[in-house]
Amino acid sequence: xxxxxxxxxxxxxxxxxxxxxxxxxxxxxxxWADEPLFRTVFTVSRxxxxxxxxxxxxxxxxxxxxxxxxxxxxxxxTGVREQLARMGAARSRAGLSTxxxxxxxAALLPPVENLLVADLEQEDPERRRECAIALSVLMGTxxxxxxxxxxxxxxxxxxxxxxxxLEVATPVIKLWDGIVAVPLIGTLDSARSQxxxxxxLDAVVDQRARFAILDITGVPTVDSxxxxxxxxxxxxxxxxxxxxxxxxxxxxIAQTIVHLGLDLGTxxxxxxxxxxxxxxxxxxxxxxxNAPAExxxxx
Numbered sequence: 001x002x003x004x005x006x007x008x009x010x011x012x013x014x015x016x017x018x019x020x021x022x023x024x025x026x027x028x029x030x031x032w033a034d035e036p037l038f039r040t041v042f043t044v045s046r047x048x049x050x051x052x053x054x055x056x057x058x059x060x061x062x063x064x065x066x067x068x069x070x071x072x073x074x075x076x077x078t079g080v081r082e083q084l085a086r087m088g089a090a091r092s093r094a095g096l097s098t099x100x101x102x103x104x105x106a107a108l109l110p111p112v113e114n115l116l117v118a119d120l121e122q123e124d125p126e127r128r129r130e131c132a133i134a135l136s137v138l139m140g141t142x143x144x145x146x147x148x149x150x151x152x153x154x155x156x157x158x159x160x161x162x163x164x165x166l167e168v169a170t171p172v173i174k175l176w177d178g179i180v181a182v183p184l185i186g187t188l189d190s191a192r193s194q195x196x197x198x199x200x201l202d203a204v205v206d207q208r209a210r211f212a213i214l215d216i217t218g219v220p221t222v223d224s225x226x227x228x229x230x231x232x233x234x235x236x237x238x239x240x241x242x243x244x245x246x247x248x249x250x251x252x253i254a255q256t257i258v259h260l261g262l263d264l265g266t267x268x269x270x271x272x273x274x275x276x277x278x279x280x281x282x283x284x285x286x287x288x289x290n291a292p293a294e295x296x297x298x299x
Contacts, residue, residue: 088150
């Protein structure tokens with residue numbers, strides 16, 4: 001046989017590892033089912049852990065066949081990303097650090113490595129070493145994929161929770177028939193300003209409000225982008241048929257607005273929430289009468 005044909009038929013270490021994974025699929029899955037990572041994630045039954053192990057072994061074999069053992073974006077990992085994310089995220093929720101989760105993933109290598117050494121006992125020592133290296137690289141890539149996917153899932157969860165916290169921290173209060181208010185407290189950044197706009201406009205529609213009060217007494221400072229968001233919120237409320245009143249502008253914020261050259265001439269402003277409410281009630285035609293002092297005679 002010509003030398004080039006012999007080379008073509010000679011299996012690479014990666015492909016040989018792929019063949020080994022398919023041959024030993026069941027044994028690997030059974031051994032993995034007893035490892036902490038599988039045992040603590042798949043708690044319904046051991047069979048569930050074994051099934052998960054089989055799926056991951058199949059994915060690794062596919063990656064090895066494609067000779068992309070160093071590529072976390074290899075097609076073979078696509079089908080198991082969701083499962084890997086579930087495993088990594090479950091261990092993180094259990095209180096394990098990233099380093100501890102990575103250690104549990106690293107513990108999956110020795111059981112497989114032992115089987116590989118036994119399988120290749122009759123092979124040339126250099127060949128055994130090359131296959132062991134290929135397997136180690138492949139398992140390292142599996143660790144990387146698992147950690148990347150779990151971190152992405154955790155970040156998505158954090159983003160969802162942050163949005164929920166923003167919504168909770170931006171309540172819309174019905175002060176009177178036709179009057180709603182949003183008392184803002186704390187830092188007001190662009191993301192929160194967007195939530196304020198959406199929440200307020202939804203309330204204007206739901207409550208059929210004629211007036212909307214944005215009270216920023218508890219906001220220490222704003223930047224130019226946030227100030228523009230507030231202006232847009234006022235304009236959007238006006239388009240919805242509600243007049244927006246901004247109350248509680250602190251001296252520092254007033255100076256910032258002046259320095260930025262923003263024109264608030266078209267925006268109704270009041271010193272406090274009480275003043276803003278009084279203005280809105282007056283516009284609605286409601287008469288506000290102070291209670292008589294104690295001991296005073298009514299006339």
